Structure formats: C-alpha cells, structure tokens
Amino acid sequence: MTITFRTGVMSLAVAALLSTPALADGSKLDEVLARGHLVLGTGSTNAPWHFKSADDKLQGFDVDMGHIIAKALFGDPEKIEYVNQSSDARIPNITTDKVDITCQFMTVTGERAQQVAFTIPYYREGVGLMLKADGKYADYAALKAAGSSVTISVLQNVYAEAMVHAALPEATVDQYDSVDLIYQALESGRADAVATDQSSLAWYMTQNPGRYKDAGYGWNPQTYACAVKRGDQDWLNFVNTALHEAMTGVEFDFYAKSFKTWFGKDLTPPQIGFPVEFK
8 A cells, every 4th residue: 555655646746747837848948949049138228238329239238148148059149139128027028938038237136036037147236436537535435534525416216315325424415316417416516426336337437438436435235137937947057057157267258348348347367277156
C-alpha cells in the first residue's frame, strides 16, 4: 500500500509538471530565437536613458542594454523591435507578452518583484549635487559647512525638501516645476547647487563640458534593472548572462563606451584573475 501510494503521488506530480505552460510552450528564449529579433519595451523622451537623435533614431543607455542582449542572441545588436511605452505600461506590457523585456530606468522594488522578474542591475542611481565649475563652493563639504547660506534648486515634488535636507539639513530649498528651470537657477546664481538624479547631472555635465562639476556626494540609492515575465528561468538566466558579460567580460568594451557616452565617465576594466563579483 505504501509503495502504491508513493507511486501515485509521483505520477500526479510528474503530470502536473508536464502540464505547466513553461514546459509545454518552451522558454521565451526559444521563442525570441525563432522569431529572429528581440522585442524591447522602453521609452523615448528621457535622456540619457532613452530618447530620439536628430535623425529620429532611438538611443540612450537603456537602448544600449537592448543592443547588448540582441547581440548575445543573434550576433547583431540591431535586431530589435522597439515598443515605445509610458512608465505605467512597463509592467503590463511584460505580463501580457507585448514585449520580451523592458529596459526603461526601472527601479527595483519588492512590490514590483512580485509582478515581474528583475535581471541583475545594470546601473545604480542616486541623488547628487551639481555646482558651477567656477562657483563659490568647491564641493559637498563646503556646501554643508555653509549651512543656511546655501540655496539648492530641485524639481518640485512632495518629497523634495526632505530629500535635500537628508544631505544638507540647513539648506534653503527652491522648487521648480521643470528640469530646465532648476539648471537655469544655478546658471543665474539664484541657486548654489542643483539636486537631482546623478545620471541626469552626469548627462548635463557631458553636454556642457567644463561649465559644471559634481559636488562629490550621493544619496538615496536605487537599483535599475531590466524586467522579464515571471516563471521563465531560462530566459532570465540568458539575459543575466548577457548583461553580466557586458559589465565584467567579453562585451565590457561596449558597455564602457556606452557609459562614457551617456555619463561622461571612464570605467575601470574588470581585473583579470579572480572574479570580481565574488570578492
């Protein structure tokens, strides 16, 4: 009786596994390979992440992550069909299979991870401070020492004042309703520094070489990763491998060139020998 019962349970378990969609339909990896191109969900209006060039070509750091994945799939970084999506469509377009993957400056959170599977991170975002290169204050330490004499321009937000005061508790916070205005406030002298995403500051400084400088302090870290549909480990493993080798292996030169283009910073090549990720 005991042997018969265990066999029956095992048979039911095997039958249940064989009937699951993942095993019956195959992996997204096989589907994408058979189709011959990657369907990438991203945006088109947020430099340096995803935006249109003068000749109407989609470009940016998120777009380059798609190029990395497409090259790993097909040996051709251009084999991509883009789905231009708003931020609130990032998760629905994955769960409904409208896209194979989303790479769109998507912050990793526990709540989102219940809905989609996140890849390994490809960027660590945070808030930073930008100064005029020839301005009154040399760096973050000087800003903090100046206390209430310092004025910081920031994009209007319910959390803006608390965000700035987490780094500069005594600073005066001036909020503006557009990104252009926070930079104009710095340029005109109405503000001593701009506080916003470090990636935005890096891009702005890249576009205006020599005029501005990073104050040398960052806070409020958050992780950016691509996202795929839950339940397909083969596809997730493949994308993770492609991104990992771009940041640490055979495609590092491409990743480093992209990082330099959009953020103006040279990356140190991965050390040869013991894998850096296990140190």
